[in-house]
Amino acid sequence: MTFEFATAGRILFGEGVLDQAGAQAAELGSRVLVVGGGTPARIEPLSARLADKRLPVSTLCVVGEPSVASVLVGAEQARDFGADLVIGMGGGSAIDAAKAIAALLTNPGDPFEYLEVVGRGRSLVNPAAPLIAIPTTAGTGAEVTRNTVLAASEQRIKVSLRHRSLLPAVALVDPVLTYGMPPAVTAGTGLDALTQCLEPFVSHLATPLTDGFCREGMRRAARSLRCAFHDGSDVAARRDMALTSLCGGLALANARLGAVHGLAGPIGGMFDAPHGAVCARLLPPIMAANVRALRERDPASPALARHREVAAILTGDPTAEATDGVAWMQALGDELAVPGLADYGVSPGDLPAIVAKAMPSSSMQGNPIALTAAELTAVLTHAL
Numbered sequence: 001m002t003f004e005f006a007t008a009g010r011i012l013f014g015e016g017v018l019d020q021a022g023a024q025a026a027e028l029g030s031r032v033l034v035v036g037g038g039t040p041a042r043i044e045p046l047s048a049r050l051a052d053k054r055l056p057v058s059t060l061c062v063v064g065e066p067s068v069a070s071v072l073v074g075a076e077q078a079r080d081f082g083a084d085l086v087i088g089m090g091g092g093s094a095i096d097a098a099k100a101i102a103a104l105l106t107n108p109g110d111p112f113e114y115l116e117v118v119g120r121g122r123s124l125v126n127p128a129a130p131l132i133a134i135p136t137t138a139g140t141g142a143e144v145t146r147n148t149v150l151a152a153s154e155q156r157i158k159v160s161l162r163h164r165s166l167l168p169a170v171a172l173v174d175p176v177l178t179y180g181m182p183p184a185v186t187a188g189t190g191l192d193a194l195t196q197c198l199e200p201f202v203s204h205l206a207t208p209l210t211d212g213f214c215r216e217g218m219r220r221a222a223r224s225l226r227c228a229f230h231d232g233s234d235v236a237a238r239r240d241m242a243l244t245s246l247c248g249g250l251a252l253a254n255a256r257l258g259a260v261h262g263l264a265g266p267i268g269g270m271f272d273a274p275h276g277a278v279c280a281r282l283l284p285p286i287m288a289a290n291v292r293a294l295r296e297r298d299p300a301s302p303a304l305a306r307h308r309e310v311a312a313i314l315t316g317d318p319t320a321e322a323t324d325g326v327a328w329m330q331a332l333g334d335e336l337a338v339p340g341l342a343d344y345g346v347s348p349g350d351l352p353a354i355v356a357k358a359m360p361s362s363s364m365q366g367n368p369i370a371l372t373a374a375e376l377t378a379v380l381t382h383a384l
Contacts, residue, residue, distance in 0.1 A: 003207040005254050006164060008133070008144045008171040013246065015239070018174040021087075021134065022049035028130045028169055029085025031056045033078040035098040037090035038063040042136060046089050058083065062090075065158070065268065065275070066097035067151040068111055075104035078129075087132040091189070092140030092149075092275065095133045099148035099166045102128040115152065116362060117159045127165035136177040138228075138241035139189025139276050141196055141249020143171035149265070157269035157357050167253075175242040179232065186229050187336035188276030190241050194221040195279045196248030200255035202290070202306045203366040210255040217247030218313045229336050256366030259358075260286045263376065266357035273344035280338040284330040285382040291322045293369045303368035342384045351380045 012020060025032055032055050036043040040061050050057050058081040060074050078086065078101055086105065088098025104111060106126040113122050133143035142148075147162040181189070197217030200210050224240035231237070263286075264278045287307070294304050304322065311325030312318050346354075355376045358364060371379075 003209070003254070005207070005209050006146060006167060007250055007253065008167050009169045011144065011171045011173065011246070013173045013243070015174065015176050017172055018045060018134065018177065019049065021046055021132070021172055022053040022055070024132060024170045024172065025050055025055055025085060025087065026053045028132065029083070031081060031083050032058070032085045032087055033074070033081060033083040033101065034059045035074065035086065035088045035090075035094055035101060036061050037094040037136075043089050046087065046134065062094055062097040065093045065151055066100060068115070071097055071100035071104060071150060072111065074101040075108070078105045079108075083129070085130050085132070087134065089134040089136060091135070091137040092142045095135060095140070095142040096148040096150070098131060098133065099128070099142070100150055100161055102131045103148070103161060103163065103166060105129045111161070114161050114163075115150070115159050116162065117157065117360065124163045124165065128163065131166070131168045132170045132172060133168040134172045134174070134177070135245065137181060137185065137189045138175075138178050138238070138245040139192040141193065141245050141247075141252065143168060143173060144246065144249040145253040151269055155269070158265045160362065173242055173246055175235075175239045178238050178242055181232065183229050183232065184337070186232060187338060188274055188280055190221065190225045190228060190244070191280035191283065191333065191336065191338065192276035193241060193245040193248045194218065194225065195260050195283050196252050196257065197221065197244060198283070198310055199258035199260060199366065200248075200251035201310065202303050202368045203255050203258060204303070204368055205255045205366055207255060210251040213247040213251045215313065217244040217251070218310065220244045222314045222316070226332070226335065257363040258286070258367040259290070259364055259371055259376065259379075262358045262361045262364030262367065263354060263380065265361055265363065266354045267341065267346065269357075270350065270354065271344045271346055273341070273346075277339060278341065280333055280336070281341055281383045282379065284326055284333060285379040287326045287329060288323075289371055289375050289379050290368055291326065293371060293375060298369055301368065306368075340384055341380070346384060348381065348384070351377050354380060
């Protein structure tokens, strides 16, 4: 058995750990670029803590999901300011933007040298600048992953820039920052977090270490996602979902994902569709397609037993079959009012292009069995 496990330099978790942000930043840099999301007020608590340490700060707000063009602008801003530390505070988009800016700050030139799928996919020449990641949603786990996802607008696809130095120096996870998430965001990000615990667990690249994180994350999401959706003030549920997100990030960074994320990347590049909501819609039909394909083409695969274990964790029934897990997930999506892909403009005519872009993706390579174009098209049709 041979595997690698890599994660952030430090992980600080718990209610109130945002108070440590200033001290952590002062250890890593002297001039800071803070990258936030579309609501500037959300980074004010961080700005106050950096001011306490008398650190010069420049801020950048990324509206929507980051693109190659937007992070090039951010890298130039960081360079002009003389930043030697980047902090990403927000959802996965803000943290991904911060990671890409940290990479391009120390690696000027054409970013397509380093991008997968649409670029040359080369390794960074220089390590990325130091980075602190502070999530304000409980979804992507980007605070502990080694890649950043960017929209390549001309190609209408989302692609990754990947390097070990993109692992943040510090991941600061404070569940308090998630308390204000509205129900729809709680649903989308929470189901994304659950997906990112489930897919690495059934991946053929799973390891004993990632298995532990996956099991823990799935258990917490199964007991708390509904609670967090229906009562956003449920502190214990918010803590569980922050941990689910963290566990998912720790797992996917070391065991990859699967067909849900393989399809979600092209959809996010072609349509204005929130990543978490897309993953939430795709998860039940992908689970069903994987189970069916495994039974038909590889009935001896250990992935079938893993799908049964997933079902047992989700339903709380140790005798549950894999199809019971699919039904549980479908019912959860219905209860959380997950919209169909058609709500974002996806139509039957778009499906061949989505499938063609998805099949060579890195996420698709982690799926427990290779799904055919026809199987992926059927999944998308169900998800419309």
